[in-house]
Amino acid sequence: MQKTAFCKMVKLFDIAYHIAKHEKPFAYYPSLVKLEKRHGVDLEDAYINPKQARVFTQYLAEQIHLEVSKQVLSSRYISVLVDGSTDRSTTEKEVLYVKYLHKDGVPRMAFVGTEDIESATADGILHCIRSLLFSKGIPNWTDHLVGFGAYGASVNFGCRQGIYTKLKMDMPWLIGIHCLTHRLELACKNAFQGTYFNQEIDGFLSFYTSFYRGSGKRRRELDRLAELLDESVLTPTRVDGTRWVDHRRRALKALETNIPAVIAHLSEVGSDQR
Structure with a gap:
């Protein structure tokens, strides 16, 4: 791609990122592009429809997840934090975050993703955690896991069949943290x-x-x-x-x-x- 075309595409990606970051509908994308052109910004005449904004956002998300995966893989210690949620169709999902030590020694929090739950049991949620981390390029997450955080339901912290109990059987050093806001x-x-x-x-x-x-x-x-x-x-x-x-x-x-x-x-x- 020529340098001038590349610069134009970067600006279109930037507009798509702005819309996603501020949780606005993709329908805003064409009007924002037209506004930028009115301000004298040199942009492509193509790729200015909501469908293309969605495609740009997907590429951006993949790149962000790739960078997060690299940082998590390079970290010696990580913790996973899970919580249940539902989407607009009331389908039950599991939400997963990873907390890791950045190379500068400062702890960072990263959103990994959401996954549909086939069964809201400890085994079902563990399957979701493994599936999400594997899909993000973090297959060996148990080698660096030191903490598990969740709210205090029995499915998470049950002394016999809870997720924390199952993880601790393979990782006796694991620390379980009951969600502070849920305790409050x-x-x-x-x-x-x-x-x-x-x-x-x-x-x-x-x-x-x-x-x-x-x-x-x-x-x-x-x-x-x-x-x-x-x-x-x-x-x-x-x-x-x-x-x-x-x-x-x-x-x-x-x-x-x-x-x-x-x-x-x-x-x-x-x-x-x-």
């Missing part, structure tokens, strides 16, 4: 046991969430009343879950926004039942 969540949950919040407010939040999430008819009635009152309505969020603080914060935020419409709807429901 559990501490907050225990601190609120027996309090007014736990007995009254938490109970009402659970009732309120199930009342609307479990019935499309009630949700439509709530939306109709909110429209009449010129109010906005947020979807009631679940209260239960491992993220005790965040789930209740979001549930309270939704209730605060919805309270005028909720009061009007519950009053209407109560009058109909008399």
Whole structure:
């Protein structure tokens, strides 16, 4: 490739990286290219569609993963950190990070990727970890593994069949670290046991969430009343879950926004039942 064409392509890759870095839709790519041209930047006339931006981003991701793999392979000590997640289709996935010592002696954190889980057991998650690391060019990760981090579910830290227990059988030096934020969540949950919040407010939040999430008819009635009152309505969020603080914060935020419409709807429901 000629030097002038190469420079133009580098700029297009840079625009694609900017969009991915700021989590914007690829549909923004053509308009950003046109804006740069309007500013006098010399760019190619081809490769200015959203599909090409996606291709550029895939090439960039492969290069970034390659650099991370090289750094992890050159590190004497690494730790793996895992957590469960779901995508937009509610498919269960495992998220994997690697913490390693850089050549300058400073610890770095690197995102490795996500993988579908066939079975949410210790063996199933271990298979995901091995598959992800092998696909990123890190097959001998157990030779340098010194730490394992995850939240404190039995599948991770069970004394008989947990992931940490299975890894420690082959690596007796391995250190297991219970996720600090999850421990804080559990501490907050225990601190609120027996309090007014736990007995009254938490109970009402659970009732309120199930009342609307479990019935499309009630949700439509709530939306109709909110429209009449010129109010906005947020979807009631679940209260239960491992993220005790965040789930209740979001549930309270939704209730605060919805309270005028909720009061009007519950009053209407109560009058109909008399």
